[in-house]
Amino acid sequence: PFVHASKKTPIRWRLQTYAGPALAEHVIKPQIDAFNKIASGDMVIELYNADQLVPTPELFRAMQRGTIDAVQSDDDSIAAPVDVAVFAAYFPFATRYSLDVPTLFNHYGLNEIWQEAYSEVKGVTWLGAGAWDPCNFATKQPIRSLADLKGKRVFTFPTGGKFMQRFGVVPVTLPWEDVEVALQTGELDGIAWSGITEDYTVGWADVTKYYLTNNINGAWVGSYFANSDKWEQVPEHLKTLFKVTMDSSNYYRQHWYWWGEAHYRTKGGKLELTTIPEEEWAQVEAEAIKYWDEIAATSPRCAKVVQILKDYTETMKKAGKPYRYA
Amino acid sequence: MSYEMIALLMCTTLMVLLLTGQRVFGAVGFVGAAASLLLWGDGGSEMPFNASMVLLNWFPLLTLPLFIFMGYMLSESGIANDLYKMFHVWMGPLNGGLAIGTVVLMVAISAMNGLSVAGMAIGTSIALPEMLKRGYDKKMITGVIQAGSSLGIMVPPSIVLVLYGMIARQPVSQLWLAGVFPGLLLAVLFIGYIVVRCKLNPALGPSLSFEERSSISRREKIALLRAGIVPIAIVFMVTGLFMLGVTSLVESSAVGAAAAMIAAMAKGRLSRPVLDASLHKTLSVSCMFMWIILAALCYGAVFDGLGAVHAIEILFLEKWGLSPWGVLIMMQVSYIIMGMFLDDTAMLVIVAPLYIPLIIALGFNPIWYGVLYTVTCQIAYMTPPFGYNLFLMKAMAPKEVTLVDIYGSIVPFVTLMVIGLGLIITFPQIALYLPELYFPK
Amino acid sequence: MFKALVTYTKYVDALNRLVGKVAMYLMFVMMFILLYASFSRSMLNSPVVWAVEMAQFTMAAYYLLGGGYSVILRGHVRMDVLYSTWSPKTRAIIDALTSFFLLFYLGMLLYGGISSTAYSLEYGQKNYSAWAPPLSPIKIIMVVGIVLMILQCVSRLIKDISKFMGVDMLKTYGDVMP
Ligand code: NA
Ligand code: NA
Numbered sequence: 001p002f003v004h005a006s007k008k009t010p011i012r013w014r015l016q017t018y019a020g021p022a023l024a025e026h027v028i029k030p031q032i033d034a035f036n037k038i039a040s041g042d043m044v045i046e047l048y049n050a051d052q053l054v055p056t057p058e059l060f061r062a063m064q065r066g067t068i069d070a071v072q073s074d075d076d077s078i079a080a081p082v083d084v085a086v087f088a089a090y091f092p093f094a095t096r097y098s099l100d101v102p103t104l105f106n107h108y109g110l111n112e113i114w115q116e117a118y119s120e121v122k123g124v125t126w127l128g129a130g131a132w133d134p135c136n137f138a139t140k141q142p143i144r145s146l147a148d149l150k151g152k153r154v155f156t157f158p159t160g161g162k163f164m165q166r167f168g169v170v171p172v173t174l175p176w177e178d179v180e181v182a183l184q185t186g187e188l189d190g191i192a193w194s195g196i197t198e199d200y201t202v203g204w205a206d207v208t209k210y211y212l213t214n215n216i217n218g219a220w221v222g223s224y225f226a227n228s229d230k231w232e233q234v235p236e237h238l239k240t241l242f243k244v245t246m247d248s249s250n251y252y253r254q255h256w257y258w259w260g261e262a263h264y265r266t267k268g269g270k271l272e273l274t275t276i277p278e279e280e281w282a283q284v285e286a287e288a289i290k291y292w293d294e295i296a297a298t299s300p301r302c303a304k305v306v307q308i309l310k311d312y313t314e315t316m317k318k319a320g321k322p323y324r325y326a
Numbered sequence: 327m328s329y330e331m332i333a334l335l336m337c338t339t340l341m342v343l344l345l346t347g348q349r350v351f352g353a354v355g356f357v358g359a360a361a362s363l364l365l366w367g368d369g370g371s372e373m374p375f376n377a378s379m380v381l382l383n384w385f386p387l388l389t390l391p392l393f394i395f396m397g398y399m400l401s402e403s404g405i406a407n408d409l410y411k412m413f414h415v416w417m418g419p420l421n422g423g424l425a426i427g428t429v430v431l432m433v434a435i436s437a438m439n440g441l442s443v444a445g446m447a448i449g450t451s452i453a454l455p456e457m458l459k460r461g462y463d464k465k466m467i468t469g470v471i472q473a474g475s476s477l478g479i480m481v482p483p484s485i486v487l488v489l490y491g492m493i494a495r496q497p498v499s500q501l502w503l504a505g506v507f508p509g510l511l512l513a514v515l516f517i518g519y520i521v522v523r524c525k526l527n528p529a530l531g532p533s534l535s536f537e538e539r540s541s542i543s544r545r546e547k548i549a550l551l552r553a554g555i556v557p558i559a560i561v562f563m564v565t566g567l568f569m570l571g572v573t574s575l576v577e578s579s580a581v582g583a584a585a586a587m588i589a590a591m592a593k594g595r596l597s598r599p600v601l602d603a604s605l606h607k608t609l610s611v612s613c614m615f616m617w618i619i620l621a622a623l624c625y626g627a628v629f630d631g632l633g634a635v636h637a638i639e640i641l642f643l644e645k646w647g648l649s650p651w652g653v654l655i656m657m658q659v660s661y662i663i664m665g666m667f668l669d670d671t672a673m674l675v676i677v678a679p680l681y682i683p684l685i686i687a688l689g690f691n692p693i694w695y696g697v698l699y700t701v702t703c704q705i706a707y708m709t710p711p712f713g714y715n716l717f718l719m720k721a722m723a724p725k726e727v728t729l730v731d732i733y734g735s736i737v738p739f740v741t742l743m744v745i746g747l748g749l750i751i752t753f754p755q756i757a758l759y760l761p762e763l764y765f766p767k
Numbered sequence: 768m769f770k771a772l773v774t775y776t777k778y779v780d781a782l783n784r785l786v787g788k789v790a791m792y793l794m795f796v797m798m799f800i801l802l803y804a805s806f807s808r809s810m811l812n813s814p815v816v817w818a819v820e821m822a823q824f825t826m827a828a829y830y831l832l833g834g835g836y837s838v839i840l841r842g843h844v845r846m847d848v849l850y851s852t853w854s855p856k857t858r859a860i861i862d863a864l865t866s867f868f869l870l871f872y873l874g875m876l877l878y879g880g881i882s883s884t885a886y887s888l889e890y891g892q893k894n895y896s897a898w899a900p901p902l903s904p905i906k907i908i909m910v911v912g913i914v915l916m917i918l919q920c921v922s923r924l925i926k927d928i929s930k931f932m933g934v935d936m937l938k939t940y941g942d943v944m945p
Binding site for chain 3: 355375376574580610611667717
């Protein structure tokens with residue numbers, strides 16, 4: 001903004017991401033810069049960070065009304081009014097590796113299910129999903145057993161939070177940008193919002209001390225959405241360009257998080273690693289399968305997704321190493 | 327219309343509307359709402375209400391009504407009367423001693439509440455009449471009370487630092503610690519000024535007469551020191567428990583409100599009319615702040631959407647070619663000028679988000695910057711035409727204090743604050759010593 | 768017509784006084800929720816999931832429902848550099864004229880509020896949290912608060928115009944309006 005584009009009036013989009021500035025620098029900004037560069041004045045996307053123009057909980061609504069043209073977020077955070085939103089972000093133990101996400105969407109039929117779900121909501125078009133990082137706990141006190149989780153106030157996603165309540169975790173939801181401060185002022189004991197890469201990138205590693213290596217999900221599922229009318233007004237070649245840059249962003253996140261998880265665990269220097277023994281953690285995994293069945297009972301479409309997740313897990317187990325080691 | 331034009335239009339329209347005397351929130355809200363329509367058409371029509379959802383999610387704001395109520399409870403509870411009596415008796419024998427005692431009283435009140443209203447109420451109702459009765463220079467003492475009560479936003483707990491922390495995303499615990507020494511420094515500057523003035527001209531602050539002094543026995547003097555116990559207990563329960571991590575920030579404000587109420591009850595002063603008056607004032611002041619923040623959030627979001635952060639950076643660094651220190655001083659000067667005309671809450675919500683990213687990018691410490699900002703707020707409270715302490719002083723001062731006295735009284739104290747600001751800029755350790763001691767990097 | 772307007776101000780003022788006096792006590796509700804949360808966490812070692820959210824909802828109700836009453840209490844600051852130099856009549860007419868801007872803002876606030884509330888009802892929107900309470904109740908309360916604010920500002924507008932036209936304020940409205 002404040003810089004004049006070329007004389008022909010470009011298509012202007014306001015895209016708001018769920019991510020704060022430090023994270024947006026990696027997960028979206030390069031994509032938008034590339035898009036604007038290639039679109040060379042035919043279309044300009046202005047990027048806004050978490051809560052910058054619209055508070056995240058109102059984001060879906062804002063996109064539907066056209067206050068915002070496009071959104072990068074998970075369906076859960078923006079409270080998308082579709083039944084499958086529950087599977088977005090971190091559905092407990094749904095994925096193990098970040099490659100699981102594109103595999104599930106492209107080869108196991110989730111793309112079609114998501115398209116169908118969003119076709120029932122007026123005004124918003126779902127453009128596609130990609131993988132982010134795993135979900136681990138970073139805390140001020142060490143977590144070495146399930147008992148240590150009891151009573152901890154943890155910043156996390158609603159779905160994951162609801163699930164972890166079964167183990168005594170007290171889920172807290174705050175505007176993303178307030179988390180670092182809340183950890184310092186005593187409103188929070190920890191976070192279960194990301195893997196270690198983001199903990200270091202956004203500064204949470206400076207205000208927590210321990211990192212639990214057991215994760216409750218291997219890869220966050222996030223999506224791109226657009227206001228339907230605005231999307232329809234975009235010419236075909238720019239639609240394709242946008243989708244291609246979506247994939248370039250999806251690709252960058254694949255290797256950045258994969259690199260970061262190993263790098264910061266071994267060379268980060270700020271967080272001490274702790275682990276809950278496999279046998280004990282298996283209780284959480286077993287509980288998650290019960291949770292899956294509860295969610296499957298909420299709608300036929302959810303049942304379909306849960307079945308796909310089960311089939312997928314089964315296939316991975318059968319395939320053996322390197323897909324599964326036990 | 328270009329983005330620069332819209333930004334310029336927003337600022338000038340706001341200025342004109344404010345000059346008409348329309349309520350600040352109405353003026354700010356209108357410009358924000360109209361600009362979002364102009365900029366984004368129908369899509370912008372929900373920006374004003376979106377701001378209310380932002381406000382809903384801003385948990386630190388919960389401290390605002392609770393700290394305000396706490397302040398009113400304290401001024402009604404009579405704690406201040408006992409404290410004043412203590413300082414009166416102990417400091418009275420000195421030339422200007424009652425004024426010095428008032429500054430110390432203001433520091434104590436500041437340690438128990440987060441704004442300047444309680445200090446103003448206590449200063450004008452208790453200290454001012456006593457000093458006028460004893461022939462103190464009215465211009466000097468009106469200044470003392472205005473400047474002294476403004477320490478309420480610097481000495482922890484501080485609502486201004488909570489708001490700053492919310493906008494700058496900085497931990498309130500560190501900001502509060504950072505405010506301790508600057509608050510004391512300013513108090514020392516005020517006292518130094520009083521001492522020097524009264525030394526040169528003892529008629530400005532006559533010492534207590536021998537008769538009055540000898541009417542109080544040594545035993546009574548010692549007994550008066552007990553007035554300090556309750557305030558110390560309250561400071562511990564609010565700021566102490568929060569710093570120790572026992573209470574969270576918002577809980578500490580609830581503890582403070584409850585503690586002040588209990589103190590008033592224990593003194594037998596929690597009558598129905600007192601409670602009713604405190605609740606009314608709390609609602610009135612909280613609504614004023616909340617509605618201004620609501621309006622300013624919309625204005626600020628539109629401003630942000632125009633890319634104003636980037637524009638400020640280009641203006642300061644590229645067009646004017648300022649050095650980092652030049653930028654910092656420029657910002658403080660702009661705050662002081664804006665603070666004359668604008669409500670400081672609106673100033674914070676609209677302007678601070680533009681400045682803070684640049685401050686951090688230039689390598690300055692945002693905690694220290696919060697303290698600098700707070701000093702400029704203190705100045706803004708006192709400088710005409712728009713200043714909360716000025717308004718309060720006009721409303722609460724006894725008849726013999728004229729408007730000319732009030733305006734004249736602020737000159738030396740604003741000068742002292744600017745000197746204090748200069749000292750804190752030159753020696754950042756004044757602010758940063760405590761936070762770095764308790765939160766080592 | 769004039770009589771109807773006077774009646775309007777009487778009813779609206781009375782309504783806002785009533786709602787405001789109730790809203791005023793919400794401060795205690797916030798206080799108790801937070802004290803309970805603090806006690807439950809530090810003494811009973813069982814943190815309360817809903818405490819801060821509930822306190823935030825209460826605060827939204829507090830300042831929005833109390834908005835109209837705060838106008839009656841003249842709680843909203845103005846920049847009075849020129850304002851304080853004008854005669855009461857001049858103030859009244861300028862206030863009446865500029866209240867167009869105020870009402871425009873409040874109107875947009877209401878428009879957004881209604882649309883957002885309708886959405887929350889249509890889609891059963893829940894707060895973004897594990898507690899996940901429905902958002903429509905608090906949004907409805909917020910909209911009511913905005914409506915009360917608009918009603919009060921219109922009441923004030925009627926009084927400002929009356930004052931400018933030389934109506935005996937004390938006799939007609941029981942209000943001197945400094
Ligand atoms: Na204070
Ligand atoms: Na001022």
